[in-house]
Amino acid sequence: MAYKKTAALLLMTALAVTSAGCGKQAVDSAAKPVQEAAPVQKTQNQAPVIVAPLTGLPVDAEITDRVVMVMINNHSKARPQSGLDQADVVYEMLEEGLITRFMAFYQSKSPEVVGPVRSIRPYNIEIGQGFDAILSHAGGSVAALSIIRDGGYADMDEIYAYPKAYWRDKSRKAPHNLYTSIEKLRKGAEEKGYRLGGEVPVFRFRKESDSVQGEPGTKIKIQYSKRNTAGYEYDPDTKQYKRFTAGKPHMDKETGKQLTATNVLVIASQHRTLDSEGRLEIDTMGPGEGYLFQRGQALKITWERKDGAIRAYQNGVEMPLYPGTTWVNVVPTTPTLADHLTFE
Structure with a gap:
């Protein structure tokens, strides 16, 4: 898999062919390779169906917007x-x-309210860079801010870069009350002269009718620490995993609905404590072990971050995702993955 240049999709749609060009496109600090156009699904005797690059879901028109990454408080x-x-x-x-x-x-979506927004760390930047993302956060560790300052990132830091994109919700206490919107962040990125189009990791997607075979994986429990647990329960009617946090349904404040995911990836990564404050160094490259949960099945996988994103593999072959949202849960390798992940 490789990056695809989303701008090429318009040409593909107009010509109804599956070719793409190669070249170079600059990022804010350095050039990145340009690859093929965004995914297009085509059924027999029908025009190509344009799909969102990160979800594989059909969209009305090509998506050329640069990805926005927001650091959200938990x-x-x-x-x-x-x-x-x-x-x-x-x-x-x-x-x-x-x-x-x-x-x-x-x-593919631009919610009007996103947050609460919090600070950023170096490993967050590494993953965000892989998506060629505009970075939204409120400050960060000394190391993270140094990386951003020296790296030419599309930075939308509330404290040091662009506070106009953020507001405080008076119904909550600081620091848990800072919010933004994707529209405000994109407008700010334009004012600051950042590229508005970008490159995105390209994923393989299954057909909705595809089946997977693995171990039963309808109930998932993730133990990040004694203070933090997450979970998912598969709903066969919707083919979605319902999200839980601290044993309770994880809800969205604006809609009052429970969060869901189509694909759930749980991976074990090396974590190292750096200082007395407990700041961490987390390996985002791999390889490592993990499980991919799809359609109520648990698939044992290995993982690596390639071409911008953490990906799941079996026998060296990348595992495709079902069209929809994907949640990636990164847990420590110690003591073992089994100490952090249980499922049935």
């Missing part, structure tokens, strides 16, 4: 959050204090 006082239900992809990783934060990636 402290108990920050729940329920807003806008996670409209993210194409969500990564959940530990921060100091052994609580998690979310990296929510937006391209």
Whole structure:
């Protein structure tokens, strides 16, 4: 798999062919390789169907917008959050204090309220860079801010870069009350002269009618730490995994509905504590072990971050995703994966 240049999709749609061009396109600090156009599904005797690059779901027109990544708080006082239900992809990783934060990636949808927004760490930047994303956050560790300052990223830091894209919700107490919107972030990115189009990781997608064979995986429990647990329960009627946090349904504040995921990837990654504050170094490259949960089945996989994204493999072959949202849960390797993940 490789990056696809979304701008090429318009040409593909107009010509109804499946060729693509190669070349170079600059990012904010350095050039990245340009690959083929965004995914197109084609059925017999029908025109190609345009799909969203990160979800594989049909869309009315090609998506050329650059991906936006928002750092979202998962402290108990920050729940329920807003806008996670409209993210194409969500990564959940530990921060100091052994609580998690979310990296929510937006391209096909633009929620009006997203948050609460919190600070960023170097491993968040690494993953965000893989998506060529505009980075939304409120400050960060010294190491993270140094990386952003020296790397020429499309930075929308609320503290140091563009506070106009953010507001405080007076019904909550700081620091759990900072919010943004994807529209405000895109407008700010334009004002700051950042590229508005970008490159995205390209994923393989299954047909909706495809079946998978694995172990039973309808109930998932993830133990990040004693302070933080997550879970998913498969609903065969909707073919979605319902999200739980701290043993309770994980709801969206704006809609009042429970969060869901089509694909759930749980991977074990090396974590190292750096200082007395508990700041972490987390391996985002792999390889490592994990499980991919789809359609109530648990598939034993290995993982690596290739071509911008963490991907699941079996016998060296990338595992395709079902069209829909994907949640990636990153847990420590120690003591073992089994100490952090149970399912039935």
